[in-house]
Amino acid sequence: MELQAKGHTFWSEIAPLPGFSYEDIDDVYFWLDQNGRGVEQELHLNKNMDEADILAKAPPSVQFGISTLFHSLRAWCEQKPLFQYLNPEAQRGMPVNATLGFDTPEKAAQKVKDLHRKGFRTFKLKVGKDIHAECDLIQHIKKNFPEVNIRLDANRAWDFRQAIENLKLLEHFAPEYCEEPLSNPDPESLAQLRDNTEIPLAADESVRSPNDVQKLISQKSVDVLILKPMLLGSVTIIREITELAASHHIPCIFTSTLDAGIVRLLTAHLSAALGSPGYACGVATGSLFRQDVFSDEHFIIDGRLQLGTTSEPDRFFESDPRRLNL
Numbered sequence: 001m002e003l004q005a006k007g008h009t010f011w012s013e014i015a016p017l018p019g020f021s022y023e024d025i026d027d028v029y030f031w032l033d034q035n036g037r038g039v040e041q042e043l044h045l046n047k048n049m050d051e052a053d054i055l056a057k058a059p060p061s062v063q064f065g066i067s068t069l070f071h072s073l074r075a076w077c078e079q080k081p082l083f084q085y086l087n088p089e090a091q092r093g094m095p096v097n098a099t100l101g102f103d104t105p106e107k108a109a110q111k112v113k114d115l116h117r118k119g120f121r122t123f124k125l126k127v128g129k130d131i132h133a134e135c136d137l138i139q140h141i142k143k144n145f146p147e148v149n150i151r152l153d154a155n156r157a158w159d160f161r162q163a164i165e166n167l168k169l170l171e172h173f174a175p176e177y178c179e180e181p182l183s184n185p186d187p188e189s190l191a192q193l194r195d196n197t198e199i200p201l202a203a204d205e206s207v208r209s210p211n212d213v214q215k216l217i218s219q220k221s222v223d224v225l226i227l228k229p230m231l232l233g234s235v236t237i238i239r240e241i242t243e244l245a246a247s248h249h250i251p252c253i254f255t256s257t258l259d260a261g262i263v264r265l266l267t268a269h270l271s272a273a274l275g276s277p278g279y280a281c282g283v284a285t286g287s288l289f290r291q292d293v294f295s296d297e298h299f300i301i302d303g304r305l306q307l308g309t310t311s312e313p314d315r316f317f318e319s320d321p322r323r324l325n326l
Contacts (some may be wrong), residue, residue, distance in 0.1 A: 014028050021230070049234075102126060217245070253279050
């Protein structure tokens with residue numbers, strides 16, 4: 001999406017993810033066809049788009065795309081980068097995690113070595129296919145790189161009994177947390193599982209709204225929230241979730257949903273502004289794309305976010321020869 005205002009161009013993206021988002025791309029086009037002119041009128045009135053009735057009825061990905069355009073415009077008017085506009089006390093740098101697929105221990109160790117050399121110290125590992133092989137893999141990584149931090153993502157692979165058994169095996173490696181361990185992750189089951197493991201539990205797909213977060217908190221179901229902005233909606237909704245979590249001392253970690261460079265950068269800004277300090281965010285997924293607007297290296301340096309002091313991402317589009325026609 002492109003917004004031209006006050007002699008400047010601002011960019012955002014609407015990218016529902018099949019299998020995760022409630023809406024699909026056809027829903028997005030239909031909504032924009034029906035409401036696009038109304039959105040333009042609201043933007044030109046300089047109202048807070050997040051509070052506009054028209055946006056409240058939009059699918060989450062549309063809310064995110066339009067809201068971030070609006071806040072990027074506001075940030076530029078205040079001559080601040082987006083993250084400092086959203087939070088004046090935010091720091092421009094924070095750690096980023098790298099993601100590992102399941103591989104042989106030797107190949108995985110080589111990947112960790114390469115990424116370690118680039119400054120990454122937190123690694124997210126998918127688990128849930130072969131627990132014994134996965135334990136061997138983690139043991140091999142920790143033996144060679146004892147200082148690295150391991151995160152686990154089970155992607156709802158286990159029933160309750162399997163989750164208890166497998167998490168017991170994984171406790172030995174002291175992972176930072178395990179995302180979505182249960183195939184049926186209702187708040188009550190997660191709370192019961194949390195009472196039966198030493199590994200902190202994280203909700204990812206289970207977080208779609210402030211109401212979801214309130215249910216998880218009230219049941220004491222999780223220790224960490226994983227936030228994917230494209231699935232949540234406007235900046236105001238995302239801020240409401242982070243403030244609710246903070247009031248109960250639950251950290252929020254921002255990650256992407258296989259988003260292109262525009263949203264990865266916007267998510268990086270949201271993470272710096274609204275995420276929990278000291279926790280690595282998950283926006284280093286550009287290597288999964290064969291073609292992209294710009295690469296992670298523009299804003300991830302030495303395994304950390306390095307956000308600029310000027311409005312972004314337009315400055316990258318102006319200088320990067322790989323710019324796509326959007």
